[in-house]
Amino acid sequence: MSISRVPGADNLYVGGIWILNLESWRSKLYEYNITHVLSVIKFSFENWGEEAKRFRHMSIDIDDVADSDILVHFSSAVRFIDGGLYPPPAHGAGPGDVSAGTADATSPGAVFVHCAMGKSRSVSCVVAYLLYKYPHRFGGKPPTSSPVSAAQRHKTAKDAVQNALKWVRQARSLAEPNDGFMHQLELWWEMGCPADDDSAVERHPVYQKWLYGNVLKEARYLNVAPDAEDIRFEDEVKWGSEGSEGSEKQHDGKEVRCKKCRRMLATPGFVVPHTPVGQLDTPGCAHIFVDTLSWMRPALEGGALEGRLSCPNPKCGATVGRFAWQGLECSCREWVAPAFSLNRGRVDQVTSRRADAPAIRLPPGRNGSL
Known part of the structure; x- marks a missing residue:
């Protein structure tokens, strides 16, 4: 399954890298009017020549392993996807680490999110976007409603992420982020899906505490105490x-x-x-x-x-x-x-x-x- 359209009104697609590597499948990009490509894997359009100018591209170089930090990239990934689906009226470079092509920033676009198989990394970013854009679909409240406490978000995180994944699986049955990414998606929901800027996650206390937990896990694995300068005093x-x-x-x-x-x-x-x-x-x-x-x-x-x-x-x-x-x-x-x-x-x-x-x-x- 090379490419799948995520259910809903958005022109949002998810899939594997084959569609970019095999010229016989590349026509799908034009058939679906793809204007933006988010690569959740190391990928470059540098060998595409003039054809590359058709697309705006963002690449996140990350491995599909449970302890990879995909959470820190969600803010920029979500902003890139949203900018592709709902372009700003003025022509200019897109949000995040984007290589500017000649895609028309004034007309509605279509976004293709891919990794190697279209199963874990790319699906994680698509789920992060759905949780951000449509929280009411998955057990949250619309942006115009009263704020929800972190305790309430924590309580509903697992169900919200599972519901969003089920939404994607309607079109792509093989969608299955690894366990580490699923947990990070729950943290993303618990944070309130912060995407005001590309570093919104990095500044968030929930993320900082999660990073500290990883430091402690590594210390336990090595059977040593954490370094004094790494100890986090919660008060x-x-x-x-x-x-x-x-x-x-x-x-x-x-x-x-x-x-x-x-x-x-x-x-x-x-x-x-x-x-x-x-x-x-x-x-x-x-x-x-x-x-x-x-x-x-x-x-x-x-x-x-x-x-x-x-x-x-x-x-x-x-x-x-x-x-x-x-x-x-x-x-x-x-x-x-x-x-x-x-x-x-x-x-x-x-x-x-x-x-x-x-x-x-x-x-x-x-x-x-x-």
């Missing part, structure tokens, strides 16, 4: 980035404090749920897991794979838990990795005076005691 991220996903976590409003001195260790937004899925840990668990927080810095930056966590109050210093970059098993048998565990017998959970309190860092000049 510092929140403190310096208003509107990060941490502010939208929904918890029961309980702070975690040192049992001995009452020093606050974590506000509700930094408690990590681990069982049952989507809820806080059950009272029977011996551990309360939290995000990586700046008061842990002395323990974590030494390069140890695991160790003790001590109360940051210099007048206390009591052992309040432990950390393990490789992860640890809770008493409820849930495995958490990496693990920053506060021992329930050494801390108290108390109702927060501000249930939505986002952080435990304090401004300069405060000693951190409560």
Whole structure:
């Protein structure tokens, strides 16, 4: 199956590279009035001579493997596709990393998105476009409706991506992005499909946290602690980035404090749920897991794979838990990795005076005691 038209009113096509490499199939580009070609594979029109001037072209050089970062390219890919389907009134170069041809930018165009087989990489970009352009088809809301929270987007991400893929499969049954790309499409939906500019994904806190997760996975694979400069302290991220996903976590409003001195260790937004899925840990668990927080810095930056966590109050210093970059098993048998565990017998959970309190860092000049 060389080329397939994606269902809907758009002149959007997806397929494999054969249509470009075999002259006997190249006529399809003209038959379908293709004006823009998005290559989600290394490809160049340099040997096409004058014929290349017919098209606007963008190439994303990426391998079809689960750990390839296709997510960072979605903003530019979506903008390129949309610019091809709905060209701006003024003639000029298209968005993204585009080689300008002589396609008429004032008339409606048709876009061909391809990779090697038209199965994974190209389909991922087409699905990303559909989720961006038509969210209401796949369980989202139209752009004119009220904003949707990150928590709601996270909850609906898997179904939205599956529904968009089913839409493409109506025309291309072999469409099947690899598991890593499917997860990245879910993150794209969770972010709200940001495409204001080509670097919109790169700036997004959800993407940055996902990248950090990849750093931690690599460290676990190598059985080493992450480098000190790579450690991400979530309260510092929140403190310096208003509107990060941490502010939208929904918890029961309980702070975690040192049992001995009452020093606050974590506000509700930094408690990590681990069982049952989507809820806080059950009272029977011996551990309360939290995000990586700046008061842990002395323990974590030494390069140890695991160790003790001590109360940051210099007048206390009591052992309040432990950390393990490789992860640890809770008493409820849930495995958490990496693990920053506060021992329930050494801390108290108390109702927060501000249930939505986002952080435990304090401004300069405060000693951190409560």
